[in-house]
Structure formats: C-alpha cells, structure tokens
Amino acid sequence: MEAGIVGLPNVGKSTLFNALTESKSAASENYPFCTIEPNEGVITVPDDRLDKITTYITPQKVIPAVVKLVDIAGIVKGASEGEGLGNKFLSHIRAVDAILQVVRCFEDPDVIHVSGQVDPMADIETIEMELMLADIESLQSAQQKAGKTARSGNKEAIERLAVIDKCLAHLESETPLRKLELTEPEEKCIRSFGLMTLKPLLYVANVSEDDVEGTSELATKVREYAAGVGAGFVAVCASIESELAEVPAEDRGEMLDAYGLKEPALNVLAREAYRTLGLQSYFTAGEKEVRAWTVPVGTAAPQAAGVIHTDFEKTFIRVNVFTLDDLVEHGSENEIKNAGKLRVEGKAYIVQDGDICHFLCN
Known part of the structure; x- marks a missing residue:
C-alpha cells in the first residue's frame, strides 16, 4: 500500500x-x-x-x-x-x-x-x-x-x-x-x-x-x-x-x-x-532478527503469517502470542510461557498491533 x-x-x-x-x-x-x-x-x-x-x-x-x-x-x-x-x-x-x-x-x-x-x-x-x-x-x-x-x-x-x-x-x-x-x-x-x-x-x-x-x-x-x-x-x-x-x-x-x-x-x-493507510505492525523476535511486519488492521493470523512467506498462510497451524508488556514483566518467551501468559491462537485470531508472534506451520 x-x-x-x-x-x-x-x-x-x-x-x-x-x-x-x-x-x-x-x-x-x-x-x-x-x-x-x-x-x-x-x-x-x-x-x-x-x-x-x-x-x-x-x-x-x-x-x-x-x-x-x-x-x-x-x-x-x-x-x-x-x-x-x-x-x-x-x-x-x-x-x-x-x-x-x-x-x-x-x-x-x-x-x-x-x-x-x-x-x-x-x-x-x-x-x-x-x-x-x-x-x-x-x-x-x-x-x-x-x-x-x-x-x-x-x-x-x-x-x-x-x-x-x-x-x-x-x-x-x-x-x-x-x-x-x-x-x-x-x-x-x-x-x-x-x-x-x-x-x-x-x-x-x-x-x-x-x-x-x-x-x-x-x-x-x-x-x-x-x-x-x-x-x-x-x-x-x-x-x-x-x-x-x-x-x-x-x-x-x-x-x-x-x-x-x-x-x-x-x-x-x-x-x-x-x-x-489502515496499517499496523506485529513483531517477530529471535536471535537472527527482531522485525516489524506490516498488515492491515483486522488481519487474521493465517494472512499475517502469509506476509512472512506465502506458504505460511497455506500451512498455518497456530500462533504463539505475547506482548511487550509480558516481555518486560517476565524477561523472556520461556518465562512468559512458564507464567502461563503465552497465548496459543488459531486461524480465527485477529492479530493486534504490537503482538509478538511465533507462527507454527506445517
């Protein structure tokens, strides 16, 4: 856009x-x-x-x-x-x-x-x-x-x-x-x-x-x-x-x-x-890169995954989601998971601005 x-x-x-x-x-x-x-x-x-x-x-x-x-x-x-x-x-x-x-x-x-x-x-x-x-x-x-x-x-x-x-x-x-x-x-x-x-x-x-x-x-x-x-x-x-x-x-x-x-x-x-333009960002974060990905507001998880690679939309299984506030409070994705704050969302999930996502695809 x-x-x-x-x-x-x-x-x-x-x-x-x-x-x-x-x-x-x-x-x-x-x-x-x-x-x-x-x-x-x-x-x-x-x-x-x-x-x-x-x-x-x-x-x-x-x-x-x-x-x-x-x-x-x-x-x-x-x-x-x-x-x-x-x-x-x-x-x-x-x-x-x-x-x-x-x-x-x-x-x-x-x-x-x-x-x-x-x-x-x-x-x-x-x-x-x-x-x-x-x-x-x-x-x-x-x-x-x-x-x-x-x-x-x-x-x-x-x-x-x-x-x-x-x-x-x-x-x-x-x-x-x-x-x-x-x-x-x-x-x-x-x-x-x-x-x-x-x-x-x-x-x-x-x-x-x-x-x-x-x-x-x-x-x-x-x-x-x-x-x-x-x-x-x-x-x-x-x-x-x-x-x-x-x-x-x-x-x-x-x-x-x-x-x-x-x-x-x-x-x-x-x-x-x-x-x-009606756009928002979600993030992926790892040792290789921390990156902001652009999607229109209201985008569902499979389509958001497809922005990374078109195959990810077709083979989408679920997405693990946490927020920056979760990261600040707990310090790492593992600790967020241990605290029960890591959300597991499916195909119907609407990605929110600022979500930190880990997509799982087949």
Missing part, C-alpha cells in the same frame, strides 16, 4: 518528500509543476517498541516497518478539466491508497503562492473540489456503462448502478465520499473506480520555523477542519526537516533541542501516514 503526497504548487510537497526519503531532486525549485512524473520513495516507520524488545532479545539485526510514498505534482484549479496537466496528475492520485495533503501555513514573500495569497482553507477547498469533480466524471462514465447492462436485467449491474447513483447524489451536494456511509458490499461495488474523495486523508500543515507545534492561526484552522471531517493532522516545518535530513543522525539531537523538538516531525508524519 502507498500514500500520495498532494497539494497546490509551492506548498512544500517535494521538500517534505525529499526530507522523508533523505533524497535530493530537481523538483525542489521554486516554480509550479516542477514534479511531473511522480517520485516514489520508501520510508521507515519509527517504532520505539523495537528498541524495547531488543533490550530482552538481542538480534543480529533490527528491521522496522516501511511505508511507500509517492510525490505527486501540484494540483491547480481546473485540474479536473485538464488544467496544468491535471488529468495525468489525477490518475496518479487514483493509484494510491491514501492521500497526504500538504497545506501551506506560513508566510514568505520569497516563495510564491499559486493564487497570490496564503489561505490554507482556500487551498483545501480547491483540491477537494477538483477531486470531487473528477470523481463525478468517473462515476458518470460508469453510470452509463452500468445502465446499459442493468437494462438487460443483470443483477450485479443493477446493484452497481444503485451505488453509483447514491455516490453521485452525495458528490453533487459538494460533499466528499469519505463522509458517505457505505456498506461493505457497496464499497466493493465501486472499489475498482479509484474514487479519490473516498480515500483516507491526512492533512500536513507546512508551518514556519517559529511555529513547529502548529499553533498559529493558519495551522489551527487546518487542525480544526481536519478534526471536523475525520481526517488526521500533522504539523511539520519542511525547512527544518530538510536541514535535519542532511545532518548525521548522531548530531541531530542538538538541532532538535534548539527548536524544542523531541524528535523529527517527520517521524510523527511517517507514523500517521502508516495509520492513515
């Missing part, structure tokens, strides 16, 4: 992406449409639980979870009608599983704004409207196809048409689909359409160096809006994070202290992106 970084031109998308992936590209210049083809990168998801596990189990290596990010070109008003190569850029958004929308929440006369003034709520409205218009176009096309098939009495087409009509009515009230209640069968009917306003959303407020916690009036408006629409929110100063990315890890502490940060804001962003 992957998340796409979107926003208007010159809001700091590529700066954030480069800092996250600790990369540089020609896309950091101060002009619109500097990103044409989407850049892709894989980032680690910081998780202090890995460090705590290695206090009790010493491995040869530690492997954290990762998440894939895609830096998508800036969207402008009229993108749904092809403005600014809009159709091409919108197709990139359709391909991702979640949207990270970067919103500019700082004033700087040296960094131009595509609309001439810094107004994060207007920026949010522009992008939301373009995505809704593009979704309407996609659904209207699907409506025509489903309608022809439905007239022949095809039951599946009739059901699909009903969901399409429901979604179109919602969008035409200028409300994104993520605020529409759909049943699981209804979602399945339209899953292949890549509807953008149905995707989970995280707002990333790009703030100034003197507002690292995002308490300014501009950032507060975005925070409150995000809470109202059920979206996530993270405040990040792209310029600070860009500098931090160029400093050796062992030397970052002093710079973080200077800005009053406990950790890079990009660590928080990585974890929130992971959560927005």
Whole structure:
C-alpha cells in the first residue's frame, strides 16, 4: 500500500518528500509543476517498541516497518478539466491508497503562492473540489456503462448502478465520499473506480520555523477542519526537516533541542501516514532478527503469517502470542510461557498491533 503526497504548487510537497526519503531532486525549485512524473520513495516507520524488545532479545539485526510514498505534482484549479496537466496528475492520485495533503501555513514573500495569497482553507477547498469533480466524471462514465447492462436485467449491474447513483447524489451536494456511509458490499461495488474523495486523508500543515507545534492561526484552522471531517493532522516545518535530513543522525539531537523538538516531525508524519493507510505492525523476535511486519488492521493470523512467506498462510497451524508488556514483566518467551501468559491462537485470531508472534506451520 502507498500514500500520495498532494497539494497546490509551492506548498512544500517535494521538500517534505525529499526530507522523508533523505533524497535530493530537481523538483525542489521554486516554480509550479516542477514534479511531473511522480517520485516514489520508501520510508521507515519509527517504532520505539523495537528498541524495547531488543533490550530482552538481542538480534543480529533490527528491521522496522516501511511505508511507500509517492510525490505527486501540484494540483491547480481546473485540474479536473485538464488544467496544468491535471488529468495525468489525477490518475496518479487514483493509484494510491491514501492521500497526504500538504497545506501551506506560513508566510514568505520569497516563495510564491499559486493564487497570490496564503489561505490554507482556500487551498483545501480547491483540491477537494477538483477531486470531487473528477470523481463525478468517473462515476458518470460508469453510470452509463452500468445502465446499459442493468437494462438487460443483470443483477450485479443493477446493484452497481444503485451505488453509483447514491455516490453521485452525495458528490453533487459538494460533499466528499469519505463522509458517505457505505456498506461493505457497496464499497466493493465501486472499489475498482479509484474514487479519490473516498480515500483516507491526512492533512500536513507546512508551518514556519517559529511555529513547529502548529499553533498559529493558519495551522489551527487546518487542525480544526481536519478534526471536523475525520481526517488526521500533522504539523511539520519542511525547512527544518530538510536541514535535519542532511545532518548525521548522531548530531541531530542538538538541532532538535534548539527548536524544542523531541524528535523529527517527520517521524510523527511517517507514523500517521502508516495509520492513515489502515496499517499496523506485529513483531517477530529471535536471535537472527527482531522485525516489524506490516498488515492491515483486522488481519487474521493465517494472512499475517502469509506476509512472512506465502506458504505460511497455506500451512498455518497456530500462533504463539505475547506482548511487550509480558516481555518486560517476565524477561523472556520461556518465562512468559512458564507464567502461563503465552497465548496459543488459531486461524480465527485477529492479530493486534504490537503482538509478538511465533507462527507454527506445517
């Protein structure tokens, strides 16, 4: 699964992406449409639980979870009608599983704004409207196809048409689909359409160096809006994070202290992106490695085992499970077992975030 970084031109998308992936590209210049083809990168998801596990189990290596990010070109008003190569850029958004929308929440006369003034709520409205218009176009096309098939009495087409009509009515009230209640069968009917306003959303407020916690009036408006629409929110100063990315890890502490940060804001962003994608981690721990494995929330044990190796899902027998708290209390897996805290779970078990698992397969 992957998340796409979107926003208007010159809001700091590529700066954030480069800092996250600790990369540089020609896309950091101060002009619109500097990103044409989407850049892709894989980032680690910081998780202090890995460090705590290695206090009790010493491995040869530690492997954290990762998440894939895609830096998508800036969207402008009229993108749904092809403005600014809009159709091409919108197709990139359709391909991702979640949207990270970067919103500019700082004033700087040296960094131009595509609309001439810094107004994060207007920026949010522009992008939301373009995505809704593009979704309407996609659904209207699907409506025509489903309608022809439905007239022949095809039951599946009739059901699909009903969901399409429901979604179109919602969008035409200028409300994104993520605020529409759909049943699981209804979602399945339209899953292949890549509807953008149905995707989970995280707002990333790009703030100034003197507002690292995002308490300014501009950032507060975005925070409150995000809470109202059920979206996530993270405040990040792209310029600070860009500098931090160029400093050796062992030397970052002093710079973080200077800005009053406990950790890079990009660590928080990585974890929130992971959560927005609906992902969680379980761990395996042994002498060879301590590793975080990524699964969607709600994954059953056999499917979780299949992430390690596809054969493990087919040959799954059971899983031994304990928690980090168990490990802290008892010190080892053997002692956890002796204390009667080692759980033995079967195929119906839903793996929980933070479970430490030992799968038994045939």
